[in-house]
Amino acid sequence: MSARDTISNRTWDELEVGDTARVERVCAVQDLILFAHASGNTNPLMLPSTEKAAQPGDLAMAPSLWVGSLISAVLGNILPGAGTVYRSQSFRFPSRVHVGDRLLATVKCVAKRERPVAVFETTVATADGRLVCEGTAEVETPLASIATPRRALPQIIVDQEDHFAKLFAAAAGLPPLNTAVVCPDDRNSLEGAALSARSGLIRPILIGDEAAIRRMAAEIGEDISAFQIVAEKDSRAAAAKAVSMVRAGEAAAIMKGNIHSDELLAQVVKKEGGLRTQRRISHCFVLDVPTLEQLLFVSDAAINIAPDLTTKVDIVQNAINLAQACGIAKPRVGVLSAVETVNVNIPSTLDAAILSKMADRGQIKGAIVDGPLAMDNAIDLEAAQTKGIASLVAGRADILIVPNLEAGNMLAKELTFVARAEAAGLVLGASAPVMLTSRADDARARKASCALALLYERFRREGAPARRLA
The missing domain is CATH 3.40.718.10 (Isopropylmalate Dehydrogenase)
Structure with a gap:
């Protein structure tokens, strides 16, 4: 292994007052999201907007302790390096950091105390010299020389943009679809229909075992008093009823509930009385x-x-x-x-x-x-x-x-x-959109399918999208 592939530390005996080291880092959206996950701090001032793609210049500011944590990267990796243990750290934050700021974290040894203690002056500044963090660190320095390989951390995937939110925004303001929901007698399908109704995407017509639907509504605390219920205990008959309501113009879309896909599709694709x-x-x-x-x-x-x-x-x-x-x-x-x-x-x-x-x-x-x-x-x-x-x-x-x-x-x-x-x-x-959701899909996935159905039905009628996705 070559010297460029390793990092060597500085022991207490090797350390001299005046020694300095620094690291450079650009504040990224991912940093804010990962810090929120690690710390549990979800202060909206310190998280990028989910309504648009977060870009440099986003108004979200970096948490001050994330900025301060850059100091630990210098102390732990470079000076003194491997084996360093914190005793204390003070911070003052004269100004704020935002996404896209290029930062320089610097440490300078200002005192050596009783072995193995050393004191460092610590600062973080932007590339143009604006001071954003300063303080003092007291650490226990390593007593033995350690050469460690430069470590590539595992890749972390962060979903920086909510694309489904764009679908919801595109569908907002369109008239809701009268939607025949077939056998919505389980939690996911009934919650999905209710959430989509509250979001203005559909007007549900619940087709299935009425007693089972009402039991599930009571179990999950959903108020379905405003929804039309068509009682039909047999799932195949419920699917046929949904198709017939679409053909009669009483419904404009179909949503799968707690029913096998084959049962529902058999009614949709049949040559006589289907939606072909x-x-x-x-x-x-x-x-x-x-x-x-x-x-x-x-x-x-x-x-x-x-x-x-x-x-x-x-x-x-x-x-x-x-x-x-x-x-x-x-x-x-x-x-x-x-x-x-x-x-x-x-x-x-x-x-x-x-x-x-x-x-x-x-x-x-x-x-x-x-x-x-x-x-x-x-x-x-x-x-x-x-x-x-x-x-x-x-x-x-x-x-x-x-x-x-x-x-x-x-x-x-x-x-x-x-x-x-x-x-x-x-x-x-088909002659109407059919939401063929999986029984494992949660309410949000079903809501997204409803947004798709609403946008698709408008496109079928008018030949143009509601609006471009941002």
């Missing part, structure tokens, strides 16, 4: 992924098991329309496969290439479509550049089209349960 249109019905997940700067649309992961090329055309167009309804004027669509080159032995690469060319010729409208793309180069620009892929989509896809249901379902659930993405979803291509 000329376009193939498909499902689209909309995911707020902590590592991405925009919403991610994944289709189809819930309805079409092994779609052929004709079906994929409708899957792509449905997803494009939903993205446009959410304010993405010209979405970028990445058609996924295992590789990013056409391979006759991998049928999904042939489909991807054809879909891309169909978009070029106007057979798929409203988006830039490219494929085949592997997952890495579809969403990671560096990966795409490393592989030399020249594409307007690679590295920046808004929509991912998967080869089949298995791949899509695994991808969406991996993002949800491994990458901690929040997921909403919608059935598209």
Whole structure:
């Protein structure tokens, strides 16, 4: 291991009065969020706004003790370094630090006391010399020389932006949808319907076992007195009733409650009395992924098991329309496969290439479509550049089209349960939006699906989004 890969400390015997050391650090949004997690201090003055992307210049100020903690980085890492233990630290904070400020934390040895104690003058200043923190540290210095490897800390993913909040804002002010909620007799589905109603997104029509619905409402403390209830104990009959209410104009959307997806979809897709249109019905997940700067649309992961090329055309167009309804004027669509080159032995690469060319010729409208793309180069620009892929989509896809249901379902659930993405979803291509939520989805995920339904229904009627996402 070379000297540049290690950090050596300074023992009490080696330390001299006047020795100095410093570290440089830029205050970032992530610092404020992580400090709030570690300390429990959620003072709104010291947290970035969740209503917009936090940027340098955000009015949130850095907590003073976070600024002071930069001193410990100098003492513990450089001077005296490894083995140093605090005895005391005083602080004074003459001015404030904000996101984007470049800071210089400096320590200077001003006294050596009885072995192993030393005293340091400590300051933190901005790059232009403005003093933001000063004080005195008394520490026990190391007595033995230690050379430690420079340590790369594990990466921490911080979700800096609430993309679902943008959906809620875009849907605000639109007339709520009369929504048939099928079998809302469990906590998540009833709470989701009630939350969405309070948010002005839907007017719920609760269809199912009335006694079970009222018991659950009492159990969770929800007032459902303002909601219409259609009594129907059989879940299949409840699904059929929801579809018939949409066909009769009594409801404008359907929301899945405590019912199996197959039971609900069987009523939606049936040839006589269902909600079919000329376009193939498909499902689209909309995911707020902590590592991405925009919403991610994944289709189809819930309805079409092994779609052929004709079906994929409708899957792509449905997803494009939903993205446009959410304010993405010209979405970028990445058609996924295992590789990013056409391979006759991998049928999904042939489909991807054809879909891309169909978009070029106007057979798929409203988006830039490219494929085949592997997952890495579809969403990671560096990966795409490393592989030399020249594409307007690679590295920046808004929509991912998967080869089949298995791949899509695994991808969406991996993002949800491994990458901690929040997921909403919608059935598209029917004569009314259908919120095909998972029974495990919480109330917020269901609220996001309701916002999607409201935005999509407006887009279907008027051909334009409610507003662009900020």
